[in-house]
Amino acid sequence: MVSQSREDAALARSQKKIIAACYYAFLVNGFLSLMMGSVLPMLREQYSLPYQISGSLLSAHSVGNLISSFAAGTLPVYMGRKNAIMLLCLGGVLGYFLMTATGNPIFLLLAFFLIGITRGGITNLNNTVVSDLSGGKSSALNFLHAVFAVGAFLCPFAAMIFTSRFENGWKYAAVFVSVLCAFIILFFGASPLDNQPRLKKENRKFSYAFLKDKTFVISTGLLFFYLCTESCVNGLLVTYFADSGIVSPSYAQGLLSLLWLVIMLGRLTVAALSEKLGKRRILIATCFGAALFYVLLMLSRTALSVTVCLVGFGYCLAGIYPTTIANVSQYTSAYPMAMGTITTIAGLGSITMPVVAGAVADRTNIWGGMALVTVAVVLMTGCAISNYFLKREKASST
Structure with missing residues (x-):
């Protein structure tokens, strides 16, 4: 003993x-x-x-x-x-x-x-x-x-x-x-x-039947446009603020830290409300909020308005990714390839959007490149709306 x-x-x-x-x-x-x-x-x-x-x-x-x-x-x-x-x-x-x-x-x-x-x-x-x-x-x-x-x-x-x-x-x-x-x-x-090679693989039958389900396809689209938005905001936000002259470079760095603090608080809020409100209501509310605050952010020209809009945008954006993954949990648990499929396809958004936004910024200015992200935010909201009514349709038909 x-x-x-x-x-x-x-x-x-x-x-x-x-x-x-x-x-x-x-x-x-x-x-x-x-x-x-x-x-x-x-x-x-x-x-x-x-x-x-x-x-x-x-x-x-x-x-x-x-x-x-x-x-x-x-x-x-x-x-x-x-x-x-x-x-x-x-x-x-x-x-x-x-x-x-x-x-x-x-x-x-x-x-x-x-x-x-x-x-x-x-x-x-x-x-x-x-x-x-x-x-x-x-x-x-x-x-x-x-x-x-x-x-x-x-x-x-x-x-x-x-x-x-x-x-x-x-x-x-x-x-x-x-x-x-x-x-x-x-x-x-x-x-x-443990550093032992795991050479023995499980023999599992893989299926892509989940690709035929509308909920999975819509959720994948939502996550794709979310990552389009997130990659540009995280990567180009400081450049946008610094080059546009709205705030000083040091203030822009502080805004980036503030954004992550707000995201952390937003995720805690979504975690507390998820069981009461449900995933589809949270997605539609957060996507609408993110779209609204991002449009206002692009129209802001003072340090105060930029700060307020960024806080609202980050707070709404925070819970979208984990809630979308939870929205397809029935597929990721049943199909071994489901998680890899949704993250891979959605990940393409974070690859393509910064290049497109950068190209637009070169031809117009940095505001034009960041304003293009509005399209991704609106399409993300459209996916959330489709998911909301699709879930209601499924619930009423059962």
């Missing part, structure tokens, strides 16, 4: 070390995601990049993120989880260092692609590890994503510190994130995470 209790205690300690490494990785993932948008205006100015190239950099990041979603599921089968996480995290180390070394568009595209690889690897593998170790407890996973929001909230402040104190401070900020990524590799390397 004594030896058994000691073994249990040792197992608990080892699991805590692994979970601590996962939480640290998600904290850094928040920095990884937001630092790109924070340094992009300075990077574009330093290397004299057109808006279309800036949008292409964000798309390259999204491509890396998308590819990493598949790699994170495949690599552990052949090389174990620890090696897989360490390998994928190398992208962030190399990517942020590379963007400070050269202004060559090809190498910059590679840098943003590598950062996307790391971001997707951290998200997918750490979700799996924490879920397994906690027995699928939602509290552990919720805290994991809360840590991400903390990193995203702190990132613009870190960028402001470096850019205000150093010449070419954006390069110091990028190197700082590169070092944070290096510590992920060290922490997981020292952790007791």
Whole structure:
């Protein structure tokens, strides 16, 4: 009995070390995601990049993120989880260092692609590890994503510190994130995470019957337009505010942090109201609110109005992604390929929209590029309306 209790205690300690490494990785993932948008205006100015190239950099990041979603599921089968996480995290180390070394568009595209690889690897593998170790407890996973929001909230402040104190401070900020990524590799390397290759695969019969269901198709469209919107807002918002002259660059960085704080509060609100209101009501309300506040944001010309509209937009936008995933939970639980299908198709939105918005900005101005996002927001709202009435139709027919 004594030896058994000691073994249990040792197992608990080892699991805590692994979970601590996962939480640290998600904290850094928040920095990884937001630092790109924070340094992009300075990077574009330093290397004299057109808006279309800036949008292409964000798309390259999204491509890396998308590819990493598949790699994170495949690599552990052949090389174990620890090696897989360490390998994928190398992208962030190399990517942020590379963007400070050269202004060559090809190498910059590679840098943003590598950062996307790391971001997707951290998200997918750490979700799996924490879920397994906690027995699928939602509290552990919720805290994991809360840590991400903390990193995203702190990132613009870190960028402001470096850019205000150093010449070419954006390069110091990028190197700082590169070092944070290096510590992920060290922490997981020292952790007791299982590193045995998972070579035995389950023989499962895959089906794509869910593609025939209208609810799944509409939800996929909703998520596609959501990611069109989110990728442009996260990646080009600081550039828009800085280049339009509505607010100062430092104020714009603060707005980005405020956006993530509001998103965190919005997600908590949606979580509290989800059982009372239901998914379809939440989706239609949040999409309508996001569309309204985004239109007002594009029409705003003062610091106060921009701040108010951004808070409203972020608060409404916050719960759309998780609620949409919950809206198709019956398909993702029944069909092994459903989750990968919806995230892959929706992920194409985050790849294509920044390029299109950047091209429009080059031909008009940055306001024109960001105003184009209004189309995506309106189409997202249209999908929410279709989902609402489709669910009512199904309910009345049963």
